[in-house]
Amino acid sequence: MLASIVHILPLTTIRRERLLPVPGRVVAKLDQKVSPVDVVAETNLGQKHLLVDVARSLGISADKADALIQCKTGERITTNQLIAQKPGLGLQVVRSPDDGRVVAVGGGQVLVEIGDSIFELRAGTPGMVTRIIPNRGVEITSNGTLVQGVWGNNRVDYGLMLMAPGLNSPVDILEAGQLDVSFRGAILLAGHCKDPHVLEVAGELPLRGLILGSISPDVLPVATQARFPIVVTDGFGLHPMNPLAYKLLITNTRREVGLNSAPYDRYSGVRPEVIIPLPVSQQLPEARNSEVFSAGQQVRICRNPNIFEIGILKDLLPGLTVFPSGLNLAAADVMLESGQKVVVPLVNLEVLG
Amino acid sequence: MPSTLIDADSIMAVDVGSCTTRATLFDVVEGNYRFIAIGQAPSTASAPFNNVEEGVVRAIDNLQEITGRTFLSTENKLIIPSQNGSGIDNLVATISAGPALKTIIVGLLNDVSLQSANRLARSTYARVVESIGVNDRRNPEEQIDSLLHLEPDLVLMAGGTDGGATSSVQKINDILGLACYLLPPDKRPSVLFAGNQAVSAEVSNSLKTLTSSFHTSPNIRPALDVEDLRPASRELADVYVQIRKNQLGGVQDLFSIAGGNLLPTAYAEGRLIRFMSKAYRSKKGLLGIDIGASASTIAAGFNGDLSLGVYPHFGLGEGLSNILRHTSLDNIVRWIPMDLPVNYVRDYIYHKSIYPNTIPATLEDMAVEQALTRQALRLAMSAINKEFPVNVKRSSPGGLPYFEPVLVSGSAITNAPTVGQGLMMILDSIQPVGITTVIFDQNHLLPAIGVAAGHSSMLPVQILESGAFQGVATVIAPVSNSQVGTPILRGRLVTKDGNETRFEIKQGTLDLIPLAVEETGRLYLEPLQHSDVGFGPGRSGDVSVNGTLLGLVIDARGRPLQLSMEDGHRQEMLKKWIWTLGG
Numbered sequence: 001m002l003a004s005i006v007h008i009l010p011l012t013t014i015r016r017e018r019l020l021p022v023p024g025r026v027v028a029k030l031d032q033k034v035s036p037v038d039v040v041a042e043t044n045l046g047q048k049h050l051l052v053d054v055a056r057s058l059g060i061s062a063d064k065a066d067a068l069i070q071c072k073t074g075e076r077i078t079t080n081q082l083i084a085q086k087p088g089l090g091l092q093v094v095r096s097p098d099d100g101r102v103v104a105v106g107g108g109q110v111l112v113e114i115g116d117s118i119f120e121l122r123a124g125t126p127g128m129v130t131r132i133i134p135n136r137g138v139e140i141t142s143n144g145t146l147v148q149g150v151w152g153n154n155r156v157d158y159g160l161m162l163m164a165p166g167l168n169s170p171v172d173i174l175e176a177g178q179l180d181v182s183f184r185g186a187i188l189l190a191g192h193c194k195d196p197h198v199l200e201v202a203g204e205l206p207l208r209g210l211i212l213g214s215i216s217p218d219v220l221p222v223a224t225q226a227r228f229p230i231v232v233t234d235g236f237g238l239h240p241m242n243p244l245a246y247k248l249l250i251t252n253t254r255r256e257v258g259l260n261s262a263p264y265d266r267y268s269g270v271r272p273e274v275i276i277p278l279p280v281s282q283q284l285p286e287a288r289n290s291e292v293f294s295a296g297q298q299v300r301i302c303r304n305p306n307i308f309e310i311g312i313l314k315d316l317l318p319g320l321t322v323f324p325s326g327l328n329l330a331a332a333d334v335m336l337e338s339g340q341k342v343v344v345p346l347v348n349l350e351v352l353g
Numbered sequence: 354m355p356s357t358l359i360d361a362d363s364i365m366a367v368d369v370g371s372c373t374t375r376a377t378l379f380d381v382v383e384g385n386y387r388f389i390a391i392g393q394a395p396s397t398a399s400a401p402f403n404n405v406e407e408g409v410v411r412a413i414d415n416l417q418e419i420t421g422r423t424f425l426s427t428e429n430k431l432i433i434p435s436q437n438g439s440g441i442d443n444l445v446a447t448i449s450a451g452p453a454l455k456t457i458i459v460g461l462l463n464d465v466s467l468q469s470a471n472r473l474a475r476s477t478y479a480r481v482v483e484s485i486g487v488n489d490r491r492n493p494e495e496q497i498d499s500l501l502h503l504e505p506d507l508v509l510m511a512g513g514t515d516g517g518a519t520s521s522v523q524k525i526n527d528i529l530g531l532a533c534y535l536l537p538p539d540k541r542p543s544v545l546f547a548g549n550q551a552v553s554a555e556v557s558n559s560l561k562t563l564t565s566s567f568h569t570s571p572n573i574r575p576a577l578d579v580e581d582l583r584p585a586s587r588e589l590a591d592v593y594v595q596i597r598k599n600q601l602g603g604v605q606d607l608f609s610i611a612g613g614n615l616l617p618t619a620y621a622e623g624r625l626i627r628f629m630s631k632a633y634r635s636k637k638g639l640l641g642i643d644i645g646a647s648a649s650t651i652a653a654g655f656n657g658d659l660s661l662g663v664y665p666h667f668g669l670g671e672g673l674s675n676i677l678r679h680t681s682l683d684n685i686v687r688w689i690p691m692d693l694p695v696n697y698v699r700d701y702i703y704h705k706s707i708y709p710n711t712i713p714a715t716l717e718d719m720a721v722e723q724a725l726t727r728q729a730l731r732l733a734m735s736a737i738n739k740e741f742p743v744n745v746k747r748s749s750p751g752g753l754p755y756f757e758p759v760l761v762s763g764s765a766i767t768n769a770p771t772v773g774q775g776l777m778m779i780l781d782s783i784q785p786v787g788i789t790t791v792i793f794d795q796n797h798l799l800p801a802i803g804v805a806a807g808h809s810s811m812l813p814v815q816i817l818e819s820g821a822f823q824g825v826a827t828v829i830a831p832v833s834n835s836q837v838g839t840p841i842l843r844g845r846l847v848t849k850d851g852n853e854t855r856f857e858i859k860q861g862t863l864d865l866i867p868l869a870v871e872e873t874g875r876l877y878l879e880p881l882q883h884s885d886v887g888f889g890p891g892r893s894g895d896v897s898v899n900g901t902l903l904g905l906v907i908d909a910r911g912r913p914l915q916l917s918m919e920d921g922h923r924q925e926m927l928k929k930w931i932w933t934l935g936g
Contacts, residue, residue, distance in 0.1 A: 002397065047502075051494045051531075166410060217674075217702075267403070289400075325714050325718060
């Protein structure tokens with residue numbers, strides 16, 4: 001059976017494409033070293049428009065108006081610039097109501113895009129630009145630790161990762177009182193967040209990022225609006241961060257880490273990620289993207305019981321197994337890190353690789 | 354053997370769902386089409402595959418293991434047509450995988466064309482994110498900006514009665530055209546125009562080069578007081594497939610191998626329900642229910658007239674957290690027969706949204722899953738009940754129409770731990786009235802038969818009559834205003850071998866009278882206190898009944914079902930009802 005895969009890897013090669021939503025200009029150069037916040041491409045996303053109805057203003061047909069319009073598509077125009085003029089005894093003119101760029105002319109109308117809204121595409125990942133995708137973006141490659149999550153608030157930043165004070169276990173709850181000015185500009189590693197006020201205080205410091213094992217759905221409205229990236233590694237409700245991610249992150253505190261909290265999208269495969277660049281002496285294998293379940297795989301349990309525990313898949317059980325829920329499901333024996341052996345439905349397992 | 358069957362071909366139906374891909378084999382056995390077997394595999398429409406092909410091949414491979422037949426070549430390609438006993442003669446396919454289509458409806462008047470366009474959108478896996486009409490107070494540029502910001506997959510354009518005014522449609526068309534023009538070519542939507550036919554050619558000329566694909570259909574509102582969604586609904590099915598061909602890898606190939614016989618799953622289900630409702634000429638409606646990861650689908654056929662509602666926000670997969678925009682947590686928790694903290698249920702909902710393929714392994718998680726199934730179907734049923742034709746026979750004004758039978762798909766119900774639990778979810782959510790047979794489609798055959806019907810008109814009838822479905826219960830649900838505990842129905846069941854069972858039913862109860870699958874009998878019903886079992890208030894009658902897995906289930910708990918506000922009492926009642934149906 002095909003397995004879902006999530007990447008929680010101590011050392012791997014990470015290759016990511018970063019693309020503009022619409023064609024634009026790539027500003028990064030090949031082989032350029034980038035941090036997650038560096039701009040690699042930009043485009044104009046002017047999304048406000050003005051429709052100047054020349055025909056109606058001049059009281060003429062659309063065809064006649066088209067003949068009188070003096071600006072062209074693509075032309076930049078300024079406030080009060082002449083757009084059309086009707087000859088005759090009583091001179092009638094139509095002027096531009098604002099600065100902007102003409103994006104369409106026709107039907108007796110002129111559509112003007114106003115306000116330059118430059119969209120800057122950030123690298124999102126620390127690393128080296130290894131490919132330029134003309135007019136659209138870049139491919140960035142790096143080596144290091146990769147921890148993928150399940151929820152993110154669509155922000156990017158880079159900074160020193162610090163442990164939340166008094167963080168003793170992956171299920172510890174982050175409290176507002178634990179946050180002080182010494183964490184300003186840091187990326188904080190914590191267990192669980194259940195209080196929106198914590199995120200407000202974190203925003204006031206401000207933090208540069210927050211890595212959590214789990215989060216309460218009550219916090220989501222504030223978390224979504226937070227100006228710093230938040231990556232949740234495992235899920236919702238009071239659950240411990242999976243021990244593999246916790247160990248990897250805890251052993252890398254006081255290192256520079258990149259946070260790209262892009263929301264998880266099953267279809268594109270984009271996940272929120274924590275990337276810790278590390279020096280390597282040789283080429284590392286890239287993470288595998290697809291697998292079928294087999295003995296020896298390291299797996300994470302995604303549902304109760306033993307939720308978010310890590311173990312080794314020992315055996316695929318023949319036929320179907322009856323679970324306390326009453327369902328008969330294909331299952332596997334999993335040896336947990338504690339040494340306990342449990343039987344888990346295959347659909348409730350993710351392969352770590 | 355009918356002569357037309359001499360050359361009948363084997364048919365494989367592939368269904369690409371959000372979580373599961375199924376390959377179903379139909380073949381001719383003793384002159385009639387039969388359901389042979391089904392193979393399943395996880396769907397691969399999402400990353401890392403982003404191509405449905407891998408899931409399809411694995412589902413067919415699973416079918417090979419089950420049947421011992423060969424359908425795939427050594428290169429894992431489907432052998433079609435069959436050669437030397439290997440392969441398949443015909444392939445048909447359905448698809449519901451992929452996120453719901455981001456849809457904008459465009460029309461003239463809110464309560465006329467826009468309302469009809471909204472109903473049309475509900476006949477497929479679409480999420481309406483914006484509505485633009487002539488009474489919109491925004492200026493044209495704001496409407497354009499909205500269109501640009503939303504980047505829709507689909508625009509449904511209606512408006513104007515046939516022969517009516519055209520200028521308003523043209524104005525709306527100009528706005529849409531400008532927005533499409535401004536969108537990058539790879540982000541332009543597909544557009545279906547289903548408005549005033551007098552401007553159809555003009556709209557087509559102005560939009561066809563500015564859209565991902567442009568489609569037209571007859572007017573969904575040919576006159577102010579006439580709505581006809583059927584032709585547009587058929588066209589919308591094609592538009593949906595076209596969009597999926599562009600979005601998901603492997604769909605184009607599947608479409609080609611299937612010779613174009615690829616339909617949205619919900620449309621195929623609806624087509625079958627419509628066909629059956631016409632073929633059986635029942636005075637009652639015929640109800641099809643399917644609850645899956647991508648959506649809840651309700652299809653009701655009334656003598657060939659179909660009401661189809663597809664509700665992505667009531668699916669049990671990645672969109673599950675959206676259910677909380679339509680209902681409260683308390684309304685979900687009320688269905689759980691045990692003490693669970695409200696936050697447990699809330700966390701479960703969000704958790705399932707990010708792990709949509711997972712399945713309950715514990716009793717508590719199963720209780721939450723079944724509560725969600727009930728509430729999702731309850732909401733979907735309430736929504737579509739308003740859309741049913743006004744002239745159908747109902748138990749009370751605004752009440753549910755009478756249905757016979759109720760066909761149920763969706764593994765949350767049909768593969769519940771016990772058949773009683775599955776039926777209980779239907780009784781609680783749909784709350785059928787009168788006398789109806791509940792049938793489970795445990796192999797999810799409805800869409801397969803629906804799409805295969807386009808290939809062979811005999812297949813649906815022969816499969817439906819072949820026993821491929823599971824008769825679960827004959828449900829008798831009297832409608833009564835009596836106090837709880839008041840006798841409201843007397844009856845007797847006389848089996849074919851002469852055994853007689855007499856019963857008296859009190860308001861507020863749920864009872865089971867076994868009638869085994871191979872048995873038949875006659876059921877005589879005498880409503881008391883003006884209660885109504887479908888013959889009219891206080892009117893007696895009799896019907897023939899066939900045995901089912903559970904037999905006769907008499908649901909006199911009241912319509913609508915009112916659950917106790919007291920937690921302990923309510924949970925006891927929920928447990929008691931489940932135990933009545935076998936636990």
